[in-house]
Amino acid sequence: MYRREFLGAIGAAAFVSQLGRGQNACPAPASKPDYTLNIGPVTVELAPKKIVKTTGFNGISPGPLLRLKEGKPVTIDVVNQGSSEELVHWHGLHIPSNVDGSMEEGTPMIPPKGCLRYTFTPTPSGTRWYHSHVSAMRNLNRGTYSGQFGLMYVEPANDPGAYDQEIFLAFREWDPFMSGGDDGIEVAYKYFSINAHMLGAGEPIRVKQGQRVLFRILNASATLHRRIGFSGHSFEVIALDGNPIAAPKTVEALELGPAERIDAIVQMNNPGVWILGADNDRDRQAGMGIVVEYADQSGPPRWIPPNGKWDYTVFGSSPSGPDPEAERVPLVIQKKFAGSRWVDNWTINGKMFPKTDPILVKAGQRYRLVFDNRSDEAHPVHLHRHTFEIRSIAGVATSGVRKDVVVIPMMSKTEVDVVANNPGLTLFHCHQQMHMDYGFMTLMKYV
Ligand SMILES: [Cu+2]
Secondary structure (H helix, E strand, O other), rough: OOOOOOOOOOOOEEEEEEOOOOOOOOHHHHHOOOEEEEEEEEEEEEEEEEEEEEEEOOEEOOOOEEEEEEOOEEEEEEEOOOOOOOOOEEOOOOOOHHHHHOOOHOOOOEEOOOEEEEEEEOOOOOEEEEEOOOOOOOOOOOOOHHOOEEEEEEEOOOOOOOOOOEEEEEEEEEEEEEEOOEEEEEEEEEEEEEEEEOOOOOOOOOEEEOOEEEEEEEEEOOOEEEEEEEEEOOEEEEEOOEEEEEEEEEEOOOEEEEOOOOEEEEEEOOOOOEEEEEEEEEHHHHOOEEEEEEEEOOOOOOOOOOOOOOHHHHHHHHOOOOOOOOEEEEEEEEEOOOOOOOOOOEOOOOOOOOOOOEEEEOOOOEEEEEEEEOOOOOOEEEEOOOEEEEEEEEOEEEEEEEOEEEEOOEEEEEEEEOOOOOOOOOEEEEHHHHHHHHHOOEEEOOO
16 A cells, blocks of 8 residues: 655655555655654653553653754654554744644644655744644543654754753643533643653752753643742743743743743752742642752752743833834634533634634735633634744733744733745644634635
8 A cells, every 4th residue: 555645845745655564664755764753652651650651752752852953954754653643743833834734734644554754944943842733622642632742942053052951841741631510621630740750750950050051941731821930040031932032031930831932041059959840839749840959969859939920021122113014813712611511612703613714814914913812711822834923912012022822811912923924824723722622723824
């Protein structure tokens, strides 16, 4: 059995094939890939006797760190050893629709025992990640509920690298289950970790006084927002969603919605044994923390809750000069109660995906997406294949903060500018898996 699908696109090609028995790589084209990701069952030992079974990449979860170079084409073979259709989304890259990893944009699905070769040129540089982009609905073994995710870093051509250590941290919940009742159903989790270990179960981060340590932090949650602190220390935030900010700012607490990333440098200037972790006591005590140990220090790790309110606008600057010419695109977000003991539905301008109206754009034009969040929840909304700039949050104007996910606060308006500079179908959705699956999604279409 052999099937080919070449979808024309400049600089990229997606290639699907059926695997014969015993094959473990895309059989053609004959060239070797730079990376291979095998989708299959994994067992994660978060701590002694805290064992999770899920689906992951290459026998582990999180999957391997992918280090790519900006502008250098890469070939990644994804082999699906699982039992259902899959695909991988390369989150935060400006790449063509047919390799972006979203069925709604036209990326081919990988059938069970099939393989897909993704070839693309990574850009822009920065902290990215990759994850399954299938709809899960009420199956909590699918999509971002599963262990199919990993960190990806796109190295810039010139990295100033003013740090002594670089550490990647993925905050993550495990073993999801449905919880709730009469006022709707939500997802709860049994275990919590940073990377693949619960607090105290893995190796500590070992530092020396005077070091500058760069943390590249991902909220890999399917559904939960996260507030993070590092006892006795503060974070000098240098990038949001991998995109450098003009003037780094120092804060005690970081907050990330699902899929957001923060790069921050910590000056190791307070010798001791400390906890970096979730501010939420219950979640941290259930595993979401990591010990940071200075050389020649010992004793039980200490936790001190962080102070301060997270606010994107402190990382931006006041807009100066006239507002750029941009067409306004109103997007009203509402929750629709779907019945007790059922999952809430979500609408954009009154419609659920796939019935939502597409956002129509012309190449080269600037658009101001006006999110009017009329619900009592904050939403981490994500635009594929583009980077946007935050222009205002709840009435506070800002500029210079470029992201691919923005948490839109409840009952308020958030504005972002996007330049339509990457033609092709582009998915827009809430990154809260249950919101996305139940309506909160639409397409941006170039006309
Ligand atoms: Cu949402």
